[in-house]
Amino acid sequence: MKQLTRYRPSRGLRSLQDEVDRVFESFFAPFREEDGDEGLPAAWTPRMDVTETDGAYRLQMDLPGMSKDDITVRMEDNRLMVSGERHDETTTEDENYVHTERSFGSFYRSMRLPKSVQEEDIDASFRNGVLSIELPKTEESAPKKIEVK
Secondary structure, three states: OOOOOOOOOOOOHHHHHHHHHHHHHHHOOOOOOOOOHHHOOOOOOOOEEEEEOOOEEEEEEEOOOOOHHHEEEEEEOOEEEEEEEEOOOOOOOOOOOOOOOOOOEEEEEEEEOOOOEOHHHOEEEEEOOEEEEEEEEOHHHOOOOOOOO
């Protein structure tokens, strides 16, 4: 008797997503300092997107359930570092977890910035659980139109 195989269109998507995540993480490899909290392993890693326009880079990081007071953004040695902590929500005595996927605890992300970023004009904002960081480029790095003669 021939066994039927169930078609699952999303079967390969999880491994593809894992591979994309791995490539993205290796491209923006976290920089851990030897001392301080940054040297400790992160409990979770928030997802982030980095986009580029002619005038700036823009970083957006998903930080649901956090407030701006839970987040630290700093620059050091041409590195942008974002860290923070998301606190666990407590359950009542008569509740037990059946299934949980949300992560809690500290996180740390770091990326080396291109030399074309104007560090003194970096702007960060936090709204609806999304941290947005605008990294303006120097005028020298802006694309220039070259006239063909």
